[in-house]
Amino acid sequence: MAHIPRITPLATASATFLALALLSGCAGGVSAPSSSPSSAAPSGPAKGGAQQADLRVEEAWIVEPAEEGTTSAYFTVFNDAEQDDPLVAAESSVSATTALYTTSSKGMEVVEEIPVPAGGGTELRPDGFHLMLEGIEDPIAAGDTVTLTLTFAGGTEIQVDTPVLERSVGEQGEEPEGGHEGHSGHH
Template identity: 35%
Template sequence: MTLLKTLLSAAFVCTALASSAAAAEVTIGDLTVGNAWTRATPPNAMAGGGFLVITNKGSADDKLIAASAPVTERTELHEMAVIDGVMKMRQMEGGIPVPAGETVELKPGGLHVMFMGIKQPLKEGETLPVTLTFEKAGTVTVDMPIAKIGAKEMNHDMHGGHGGHGMKKPSN
């Protein structure tokens, strides 16, 4: 009986890992969203950033117009840019354009999702569900794996070697 339980547990883990690997990106309308991740935060941090890649395979422009996360008071779309030799961050009031036939990368030091008023620390190894709303394609929830504090990129060896870039089915 113990051998059977062990084999069933192993089968479950393999299925979960395969699902995680297969769910590395999601398509919603003409958009593909993938490589989502965020960073762990110190215990009293009030803000954090989220990162991902959006590819528009269609012939019409779209736009990321909103984002939300359950552990934040508000979530905004931001850009970091050097203006007159000074690095500044600003909210993208109209959203983040995703031109037809192009890929837009939200990454540290550039465009990103800004988590404001974090209600609890983001812990390395966990995931943060983030709902993204696009002007044309609709809404999708992305599970962002949480990398170590200060990470410059997602460690793709995390979460069983599959990157842990879980996505949930789009809802329009």
């Protein structure tokens, strides 16, 4: 007589599990997400910039004056040298004086210099350091370009062609600095 094995339900179940398990194990494809780099330039209106020696000025702009004769200027300066090189003086082509200010809890006050650490940078902004252009005789408006001359402790003088922008337009381009908190899980 021929041996006719009867396949028990249990054998069928386990064979099915085994097959499914192995098949699904083989089924994966490369699952890394697409790696297209994000689109090109930072957003916001064009701002002024210049570079000399180891100093690099970027994102320079002047606020359209709200009141006659006075306004602020902002920019970011990077120092690629080995020594700190603070900004010690500034001049502009439209104002009588250009002073270095900082914003503190007591309000705005004049400072002697704006620090620019070696290997780092300083961002001039409304809640921190900024330039005050005072004594502007001919009124300036959004769309004009002003020449700022920045003098640093190490002797470098940089001239920056700086656009005048409405405050809201200029601040809209400001991006939060730094990176993205990304550590997840425990591995």
